[in-house]
Amino acid sequence: MDKTVKALTIAGSDSGGGAGIQADIKTFQELGVFGMSAITAITAQNTLGVQGVYPLPVEAVRQQIQSIGQDMGTDALKTGMLFSSEIIQVVAEQIEHFKWQNVVIDPVMIAKGGAPLLQEQAVAALKKYLLPLATVITPNIPEAEVLTGLTIKTPEDRKEAARYLWNLGAAHVVIKGGHGAEDAEVVDLLYDGREFTEYKSRRINTPNTHGTGCTFAAAVTAELAKGRGVKEAVQVAKAFIQAAIENQIEIGQGHGPTNHWAYQRGLG
Numbered sequence: 001m002d003k004t005v006k007a008l009t010i011a012g013s014d015s016g017g018g019a020g021i022q023a024d025i026k027t028f029q030e031l032g033v034f035g036m037s038a039i040t041a042i043t044a045q046n047t048l049g050v051q052g053v054y055p056l057p058v059e060a061v062r063q064q065i066q067s068i069g070q071d072m073g074t075d076a077l078k079t080g081m082l083f084s085s086e087i088i089q090v091v092a093e094q095i096e097h098f099k100w101q102n103v104v105i106d107p108v109m110i111a112k113g114g115a116p117l118l119q120e121q122a123v124a125a126l127k128k129y130l131l132p133l134a135t136v137i138t139p140n141i142p143e144a145e146v147l148t149g150l151t152i153k154t155p156e157d158r159k160e161a162a163r164y165l166w167n168l169g170a171a172h173v174v175i176k177g178g179h180g181a182e183d184a185e186v187v188d189l190l191y192d193g194r195e196f197t198e199y200k201s202r203r204i205n206t207p208n209t210h211g212t213g214c215t216f217a218a219a220v221t222a223e224l225a226k227g228r229g230v231k232e233a234v235q236v237a238k239a240f241i242q243a244a245i246e247n248q249i250e251i252g253q254g255h256g257p258t259n260h261w262a263y264q265r266g267l268g
């Protein structure tokens with residue numbers, strides 16, 4: 001068993017560097033975890049949007065995961081953009097084959113600019129094959145609405161959505177609050193099947209929130225890989241993403257990326 005803590009991201013490539021496996025690997029590294037990746041799709045992307053989406057052959061996804069499982073393995077993993085039900089099924093099959101624990105499912109559906117990153121018909125596969133394997137699922141509010149069919153407007157709606165997703169098999173649910181009303185506070189809600197925990201922070205008024213969900217989920221993954229419990233992992237992820245958003249780096253002309261080194265450099 002290697003002493004070095006490892007984490008795997010199974011997600012899309014964001015040429016713009018702010019989201020996808022690029023955000024994940026940067027976040028793993030900043031949290032002292034050795035990062036590995038299995039790429040599901042290539043996107044041509046910048047801060048203005050997504051200019052192209054090129055899913056990889058299913059066999060290419062399977063083989064990348066097998067290469068990791070047959071040698072180094074991983075202490076935790078996250079999924080991001082998975083694009084199709086075929087890719088979802090292969091990913092679920094490999095997670096079960098290698099009996100991997102500490103599974104974070106970030107149900108990426110639409111890029112901030114509005115481009116679809118998950119085929120509509122793949123939502124059912126995500127719920128059927130991946131949700132039951134999730135240690136934590138981290139939907140934003142629109143993703144939680146798609147997964148549950150509920151309309152989420154109030155704090156009680158968020159709790160109902162969290163219970164619904166827990167009943168679908170996710171061991172923990174985090175309903176992220178970034179898309180909530182423009183309140184002064186951004187509240188992420190964790191549910192573990194018994195109690196709710198709220199993680200609150202000051203809402204930063206900025207357009208530079210490209211990759212916030214990926215970065216948050218990657219930080220949860222890294223902390224689980226280190227052996228932290230879910231509550232503590234979410235606590236660290238919340239502080240990580242707050243620092244990453246607060247300490248803005250002005251890149252591009254649209255929705256810029258977050259600052260992945262802010263947390264570790266004590267800028268938080």
Ligand SMILES: Nc1ncnc2c1ncn2[C@@H]1O[C@H](COP(=O)(O)OP(=O)(O)O)[C@@H](O)[C@H]1O
Pocket residue numbers: 139140141176177178179186187188201202203204205206209211212213214216238241242245
């Ligand atoms: N403007 C903001 N100010 C502070 N935190 C934010 C802001 N927007 C998002 N967050 C935080 O970033 C993380 C990702 O949330 P969200 O943006 O809703 O996810 P996604 O990127 O998947 O849409 C959450 O922890 C959320 O609280």
Ligand SMILES: Cc1ncc(COP(=O)(O)O)c(N)n1
Pocket residue numbers: 011012013014019020021043045080081108110111112117209210211212213214215
């Ligand atoms: C390849 C890829 N994966 C995920 C996202 C979502 O990013 P966000 O965290 O801003 O919703 C993205 N824009 N591109």
